[in-house]
Amino acid sequence: MARPRSEDKRNAILNAATQVIAVDGVSAPTARIAKLAGVAEGTLFTYFNNKDELLNELYLQLKSELREVMVPDALTATTKSAKSAAQQAWTRYVSWGVAHPQKRKVLAQLGVSERVTEQSKAAGMVGFTELNAFLSRCVGSKVLRQQPAPFVGSLLGAIAETTMDFISRDPPRLEQYSRAGFEAFWNALGPK
Amino acid sequence: MARPRSEDKRNAILNAATQVIAVDGVSAPTARIAKLAGVAEGTLFTYFNNKDELLNELYLQLKSELREVMVPDALTATTKSAKSAAQQAWTRYVSWGVAHPQKRKVLAQLGVSERVTEQSKAAGMVGFTELNAFLSRCVGSKVLRQQPAPFVGSLLGAIAETTMDFISRDPPRLEQYSRAGFEAFWNALGPK
């Protein structure tokens, strides 16, 4: 009940949750999560009031991690061309997704789960506003420039996820798929 | 001689499952499904040996329904240009998705659920082979023609889903999003 202190323990729980949920889904028991995190069953509830809160915080944390991966200082640097800046974000996304398949899977599960609130989903998108705006600026297309900025961002996300699905089934072709996926995205924006 | 097993009842259960799972997720109780289907709790288990089997069959049924929606005789008609044939499949997909948001949601949930077997997922894709092959043929792009046919199909699926997400949040712009989404997909295939 009282506010806990150990940030380490909190992270251990979040990490354990990722591992366990990746395997057993959102219905994975909190007891299993606690055990893997190396804390007692009850301790989990001093860090998160209940399972739903844990789920929502995990969602937010993963979203935020992904954003940090994708949006470093790269975009601020105006030196780069729009395309190469976009490509850098893409590459970082794909690398992260390939390196952390469990986080990716859990994000997918939480993203469609009824236990993650609309509020959390909205909050999860906030961090991407800047990125979306940047991507939107890249669009010279007649077609896409009229759509809201988040649409372009979501498109990138969707295409990247598809790309990673194929990579995960055929890891040696990582490079090939990654390049093809990005070109598809870039083309999708339309001709200048 | 005894009462024959009723296809209607089976469908009622499958439909009820869709409704209930759309709201409560995969963990929706079988009792609720049975009740909505208008059968006794136990009856559900004469049609499906257990909940997992129900889930897998539901997944397969929805996949198959979607395929039937997308691949009518349209593709056989050679009169049409590749683009307009693809557009027809797209439009049918989006119309179906918009008309059946619950089915769409359930498909998304089952697609990432650990309770739907790899086997079911593989079986679910089989029906799309023909469609994927067609789409693949549409590709004149230097970039995408080297990728496997399913990649193109998955791309269409991913972009369409993203499109429908935006439509569902802003229904009046259905036309606008649908058109933009298709153009994005078509452009993604690359220049001729």
Added chain:
Amino acid sequence: MARPRSEDKRNAILNAATQVIAVDGVSAPTARIAKLAGVAEGTLFTYFNNKDELLNELYLQLKSELREVMVPDALTATTKSAKSAAQQAWTRYVSWGVAHPQKRKVLAQLGVSERVTEQSKAAGMVGFTELNAFLSRCVGSKVLRQQPAPFVGSLLGAIAETTMDFISRDPPRLEQYSRAGFEAFWNALGPK
């Protein structure tokens, strides 16, 4: 509900019950029994009003079969000595038990089951009255002649069952155990 006619079917059910209960215990489902008997689930209930009735009738039938095995016309024949007459009954019992381990096992289970009524148990003993009386007459012992006839009969049963337990674990020594068991029983009656 109506009285059935096929005695064959009734026996098939009783036999199937024996097989199934020997393996799965008294809690074996009626559906399994019906299936093995080659009749429909519901048909079982036209031959027996409910499972308890089936269980009680099975108990009675097995008891009666055992009695018929043990008490042929042998005992009437006065030509034989008491010991050899008793031995004959013993041998028949053991042979039957060894030949029908499932029946023996089921009898043991039903004998301690709360679902077989006291009434059935009492009825099951009736058939053995004659045999018990005979055995009692064999007793010249100071010790045992004062006990009720059923005590002697039960003693024989208990020793025979023990004997068969050992035979079933070591079949080649059938003869050895059977002889030793009978001698033990005969000695148990006491010196003349």
Added chain:
Amino acid sequence: MARPRSEDKRNAILNAATQVIAVDGVSAPTARIAKLAGVAEGTLFTYFNNKDELLNELYLQLKSELREVMVPDALTATTKSAKSAAQQAWTRYVSWGVAHPQKRKVLAQLGVSERVTEQSKAAGMVGFTELNAFLSRCVGSKVLRQQPAPFVGSLLGAIAETTMDFISRDPPRLEQYSRAGFEAFWNALGPK
């Protein structure tokens, strides 16, 4: 640090199981057992992983209790004659059985139950090895000395159980039956 698992509670469950199973058989619901034990339904499963485990442990516990009753220091005392030592074990057995009819009944039910594993049954016999060996040494009989030690022990058990069955139906004759039963057993071993 947390509440330690309570041996008392475990025993309460075991005792409750005995009471309930004596009346309703092995299929007695765990909910009833828990209630009688004064614990929540779920608590039963923190002490026993599942019902079968409870059943097996109960079997083992009762067997072990019986052994402790029968094999005190009596057998070590060489002062006594073989017969009076055997008689002491017999008397202790019968007294225990008469004093604890429920335990006796449950032991009988578990002994023939398919839910008690062969392993448990074997483990249950181990404790009687010493007693069996002793009884075997008592045998001067031509007949029984050639049989394995457990045979003699089982014989004692079978005769004692039969004896107790008669006592339970006619308690006033406890002494009479007990004496007769023991003489029968002693005689069964054969003449010296």
Added chain:
DNA sequence: AATGAATGAGAATTCATTCAT
């Protein structure tokens, strides 16, 4: 009479959460 689908009252677990230690 025979069939087997339909029923719904259990039965054994499971599990988020609480609370004694």
Added chain:
DNA sequence: AATGAATGAATTCTCATTCAT
């Protein structure tokens, strides 16, 4: 604060029995 035993509501599935065919 941390622990893990205790709780009991909820869940899946079973099964004797009924009943439409």
